Structure formats: structure tokens, C-alpha cells
Amino acid sequence: MAVYNADHKSKNTIKISDLTVSRGDIPIFDPVNLQLSSGDSIQIRGVNGAGKTTLLRAICGLCNSHEGIVEWNERSIFDHESDFYENLLYLGHSLGLKPKLTAEQNLNFYRNLRFSTDKSLVRQALEQTGIGGYYDEFVARMSAGQKRRVALARVITEPVPLWILDEPMVALDIHGQAWLEQVCNNHLERGGILLVTSHQPISGINGLRELQLT
């Protein structure tokens, strides 16, 4: 399995062509065309119900009723699923954390699925997100903001080139937001790709493009 070091040496691209999702035959948004290469980032904007989350999920291949093509390095993600998923980190509204496990156990588990065990990196990531003191706390006992930080720590413990973050700023305080913006900048400098949705404007990410969903 590929292990990504500090730099994503190889150049990656994600290309989205004419992607729409329909609910009961009615398309939620106009077809989306988008191409992002290493170092590119984009913020998906739109009013509530415009389909931001749905678009991100469709890009991840989680929608049954999509039309259009998503390609990772010029290969359809639907035909080369595992190749795409090994390079993807998607964080949605549901964080995917087990409430009955500790913050550390949750992170270790996801790290182990794709990379070799690295417990010190997990601790380090929790330190960075500002909840280092809570590594052995059950996720069930954490606040919404703390849970969000645990989930976001995965961007450090699982260094993959493509990040798709759905409303990552929700429940984060100012420090958390600043930290996230800085982490995203580092990611982009090292050749990562970022797709993000957010209600509030994001000012701290360099070169962030915008896509308005209609």
C-alpha cells in the first residue's frame, strides 16, 4: 500500500464531468464540471438545500442516482474504486467515530486500515488539535466541538492527497478554525487537493476557488 510522506510526489488530478444527482427525476443542481490538480482547492457554496453535501457524496461515489463521471488520475472512480478510496479522506456530517471507544482508539483504528500503526503520530495529532489531554476519553463524553476535532485529526494521521471536507468548521472555535486553515494550507503546499463546503466565508486558505451551486 502506498505510504504518503510529507510530499505527494506524484501529481494527482480529480476530474468531474457533468455530475448531477436527481431525487425523483428532478436534478438537485445543474451539472458540475470541475478539474482539480495537486495544490488546487475549491469551496462549494450554495444556499441550504442547494445540494452541497449531496455533491460531495456523489464525488465520493456514495450516491445511487448520480449521472456523470468522476475520474481520479484519469480513471473512473466507479471502475477503480479501491485505488480512489486509498487516496481519499472524506469527513461528512456523521463523523464516523464510535462513541464507546476513546479518541485514541478511534484514530488508531482508521489509521490501521490504510497505514501501519503509529501511536505516537496519533497522540501528536490530538495534541495539535488541542485535545491532547483527552486522548483516553470516550468520544461519547465529548462535546460537539471536541468530537469534530478528533475527526479532523485524521487529516494528520492519514496523510492522503485528496481531502473532501463537508462543513469542517461547524462547532469549531476560532482557534480550531485557524488551525484547520493552516493545516489545509500545508496540505496544499505539499501537493494535496481540497474540496470543502462551508456556510461562513473561509479567508485563511490560499488560492481557494469557489463554486456556486445552482
Next chain:
Amino acid sequence: MWTWFYQLASPKWFYEISRKLLPWFTGTTLILFLAGLTLGLLFSPADYQQGNTVRIMYIHVPAAYLSMMVYVIMAVAGAIGLVWKIKVAHIVSVSCAPVGAMFTALALLTGAIWGKPTWGTYWVWDARLTSELILLFLYLGFMALHSAFDDKKSADKASAVLAIVGVVNIPIIHFSVEWWNTLHQGASLSKFEKPSIEAAMLYPLLIMIFAFKFYFFTVLMHRVRTEILLREKQAKWVKAMITGETAYSASENTTEAK
């Protein structure tokens, strides 16, 4: 080479071709029923043991036969829909279910009615009746699953998976029930077992089976057409047809679609 296959995939194409086929199917169904019922009820001999009650066979046996056949068609259509992502195949699969369930219920009902004079009771745990009952459960599960989804596409796919799982299981269930039945034999002597059947009874029976088949395809076509209209109500050709624009019936047959 595959163009005909993908043409079939187009709801519009299916809608038009089925409109031309429907009168023929309806007519054939009527003629077959008339012939089969006349022969079966009036001209075939009564059973030497069961007397006239045997005539319910002309309904029971075709219904039971169709109940199995429809499930297989449902699963095959569902599989085609899943593999080739063909809308019409899913619509066919979904439209099969209520018809198949009706045949199954009819087979159970006629079986029970037949059972009363034959066994002296409406229900015995005969292998075939039990299999039919389980088949009815499978149909009900399919319909329940399909209606539980809000999104039609998810519903189609999920119920297609269920139909495939079901069709793999039906022979296994059937075998288990047969085996279970022989294990617990004693109470029932199976009257449905007919090693030899007289030609005068066989022909009406065969005609009735064909009548049921044609009836099924006629009803299926009606259901599929209705479902197509429901699902494609946003499509241009449906809107054009409903509002009566001439753009639609530009093909050689210009009779007004009802």
C-alpha cells in the same frame, strides 16, 4: 449489435411497442380463457374419485405455475436492471411483484377450497401449499422493501438484490419443505400428485396455463406502461403526449393514445 437491447431500455420505445402489442395480447388471453374454461368446465371428464371438485385444478395449477414463473421473471429483470442499468428492466421487475403475489394468493386460496372436499379440511401442511405460502411471504417482502424507500432508484436496486437472493433460495426452500414433508408424512395423502393424467383433462389444463401466461403478460404491460408514465412524467415525450401535441404520434400509427 446491442442496439436493440438498449432500445428496449428506452421507456419511450417500450411504451410505443407495447401499445401496438397490447390488443393482440388481450385478444389472445380472452380466446384462450374462453377455450380453456369451456373445455375444462363443460367437456372434460370428472375425476373418478374427486368428482367435479377436480375442476378447480384448471385454476389452481396454472396459478401455482405462474406464481413461480413470475418470481423468476422478476429476479431476472431485476438482475438485468442492476447489471446493465436499464430503467425499463427495473420497472418490469417491480411491476411483476403484485401480479405474482396475486397468483400465489390465488393458488393458496384454490388449494384451500380444493382441500376441503378432498382432505376434509381447508389447510394441510402439504409440501406444495407450504412452499406457496413461503413464496407469498417472499413476494410480500419484496413489495414491502420496495415501498419502504423514498428514492425510486435505491428502491429498484435494493429490491432487485432481494429478488435475486430470493430466486437462489426458492429451490433450496422448496427442497427443504419437500424433505420436511416426507419426514412428517402420515396425516396427508397428497392429492396433487398426479402420475398419469387423462388427455381430456390435460389439454384444457395446458390451454389454461397459456391463458394465464398471456393474461400475465397483458397485465404486466399495462402495469409497466402506467409505471413508465408515472416515472417519466418530467420527460418531454410524456408531456407532449398528455397535452395531445401531434409531435408524439408522428409514427405510422396515429391512433390516439387514451
Next chain:
Amino acid sequence: MKKIGSLVSRELSVVFRSQSEFIYPVAFFVMVTTMFPLAVSPEPTQLAFIAPGVIWVASLLSLLLSLHAFYQADFDDGSLEQLLLSGVSGYSIVLSKVVANWIVTGLPLVLVAPVIGILLNLDTHANLVAMLALLLGTPSLCFIGAIGMSLTLGLRNGGVLLTLLVLPLFIPILIFGAATVEAASMGRPYIGQVAVLAAALILSGFFAPFAASAAMKISID
């Protein structure tokens, strides 16, 4: 393989953190079987006569009860989509779920069954055969249940619907499972029934994860 291992161990550590989930299905099993002598008759020969059926129907129902909790939590908290998006194949997810589900629910049933057998007046030999039959049959039930559960994941009345979908598919296992115990209690040969149960396990173990993972991907939308 490594992935399946870590998936199973995570499942187990989640379950063992709250012992109640571990106990419920077994408690259900014991209590349901206790209802029968009260409802039918405490007469020993009659009890021995209905025992195979009672044990099998009760274990089938308690497995059914456990299924929902096992899959639904992962769907609700987003773990399921995270697993799929981390490059874990649907096949591995289903397989690890089934293994964990069986260890947590199926295995305790196998171990408790002889106690119930004694209460229902089954002799020692039949009791041992009942354990063997459950050992072979309950994993098949977990596999088949996984299909039904994956189909009903995102649905509102998923629990009731699951029962409707899965019970008819359980019938062959029920027939042969109960028949094995019955044959043993009557001193007849039961090797054929055991062979059928083993064959059913191999078949369901091979095919069910494919069907269930296809269903899971549909439900996750």
C-alpha cells in the same frame, strides 16, 4: 485479512464495553424457551417432543433481534461510509460484521442451548447434537441476516421489515436444524441433516457477503 482482523476486534471492543448488548439476546433466548412449558405443558415427554423446534425458533428470533443493533449503529454514526471510503471492501466489512455478530450472539446461544435442553427434558446425546446443529446453523443465520440487514439499513421501520425479509430465507436452516435435533432425540441417524447444515453454511458464507455488500452500497445513499 489484517483489515478484517482489526474490524472484528473493533466490533468486539465496542460490544464488550457495554455488556448489555452481549446479554440481551441470550436472555431473550432463555426467557422465550421458558414460556413454552408454561404455555404448552410441563409434561416431560411432551416437552422433549417440542424441544428441538422450540430451541431453534427461539435462537432464530434472538439472532434476528441482535442483527439490528449490530449494523444500525455503524450506519447512524457514519462509520459504515467511512469504512467503505477507506478502501475496505464491502465483502470484508460484511464478513467481519458476521464474524463479530456470531461471536457475540451465536456462540453464547450454542453454549446456553444445553441448559435449555435439560429444562426441556432433552437427553444428553440430543443436547450435544443440538449444540453441533446450532454451531453449524447459527453462522448461516448470521450470513443470511446480514443480507436483510444491509437492505434495510437506511429505512425508518427497518426492524419490522427485516423480519419480513429474512424469516422466509431462514426456513431451510430451521427445518434441517430442528430435524437434526429431533432425529438425535429419537435415536435415528442425523448425519445427513448435519451435512446439509454444513453445506448451507458453506453456501451462505460464500454468497451472502457479496449480496450484502451490494445491498450495503445501495443503502448508504
